Amino acid sequence: MDLLVTYDVDTTSTTGARRLRRVAKICEGHGIRVQKSVFEIVCTEAQRVLLEHQLRETIDLQLDSVRIYPLPIRSLDTVSQIGTGVQAHHRGDQII
């Protein structure tokens, strides 16, 4: 499955800055960073459950926000990028 994960972590405290680093680290373990707080992830249902669990355990539920958008397969390829966009190659796709 394809997922888009976006997050806002409240960094007005040092513990917030730590949470932000941890959230980024978790997402890096699952997918490709395309913006500061946006990751594209291709994974299985089990991996998605794990990801959601890890994020839930890491953020401050009263201060931070994580959103996980399930997308139809291959729809990550249909993104319109304007500016300094990253074309994330999931599934080992190569343009030759």
Place this chain on the structure above:
Amino acid sequence: MDLLVTYDVDTTSTTGARRLRRVAKICEGHGIRVQKSVFEIVCTEAQRVLLEHQLRETIDLQLDSVRIYPLPIRSLDTVSQIGTGVQAHHRGDQII
């Protein structure tokens, strides 16, 4: 159509801060802000073309990044929110 718009604007200069405000203002005119730099938008194809044009004219193409994800209709309702999530009610949906 349903869109998810995410952006990173380089705010290391005062002109960057101004671009950030303008990008947010443009997106506010089309949809609902769900995180600092994430908007959910329900619009027509013509509105999407206008949105993309406005964003392209506003950002610094060398410094900033905008990503527009076209989503299947009603898929915005399937987002998993963790933490301080906003349930954006598009199309006047009401949960009673």
